[in-house]
Amino acid sequence: MDWLFAHADDPDIDEPFDAPKGNVLGKESTESTGSAIQEGHGETATSSGASAEQDLQARSLKCDECSKLLKSELDAQAHAAKTQHSSFSESVEEIKPLTEEEKKEQLARLQERIKQKRLEKEEEEKKDQIAREKMRRNQGRDLGVAKQKLEEAEMRKIAEERRREKMEEKLARQRVKEQIEKDKRDRAAKFAKEKEASNPAASPAAKVASPTPAPAASQPPKEYTDCRLQIRLTNGQALTQTFGAKEPLSAVRLYVEMNRTDAQGPFSLMTSFPRRVFSSSDMDMPLDSLGLVPSSVLIVTRMQ
Known part of the structure; x- marks a missing residue:
């Protein structure tokens, strides 16, 4: 047998x-x-x-660290790369082929693992998307804050420039007023001196010398050939020029148009004391007939 x-x-x-x-x-x-x-x-x-x-012939490979049976060297290499195990030995045990039920179970486990990996990947992508959206919103908020700060700084700069311009304009008006008052005082003092010079009998020395007033001899008025004008512009600057006593007021207006340094545009001429605004009919009249000889101050004003 x-x-x-x-x-x-x-x-x-x-x-x-x-x-x-x-x-x-x-x-x-x-x-x-x-x-x-x-x-x-x-x-x-x-x-x-x-x-x-x-x-007794070797039919499989066995991992000495986890006791797992492997069919070939390729399976052993894959197992070593996956688990970092390095100790293997030959085994006489034969790996039994899987039954249909075991194959189905193993396939189901593999599909479940793939599904789990896909869900984990989708969750990770969702977290990354949320993180990117937060970063984008933070960047947008920071950009908005920076833009608002820049606009506020620009508004403060504009307000400071307007405040400085108003202060300079106020100081210019104050200087013009002070100059006008000074011109008034100088003209009043000059008129007083001319009056005393033309009427010496009214002086105290004359009163002491002669107890009874004597009638003063009338002197003819002095004739001036020149007229010295100081012209105040709208920006506070002044132009000084000498004209002939018989020159018309239009010559003064032409001189102002050619030499003014303030804003351009239509303007008119006026005196402060006594206050008089010259019209177009006064442009052909000579300076002496307008009471501007021997010296006067003219003010340039903008026409509305």
């Missing part, structure tokens, strides 16, 4: 057995039978050794 089991895979096992010719019952057949039996026992021992050797 052992021999049959050992030679069951032989190619000639199914062929008919031919008995050797010329054999005689008795000794020879017995010897042949004994030799056949011996040959059978020898082949049985050889097949038993081959089967044992085949059972």
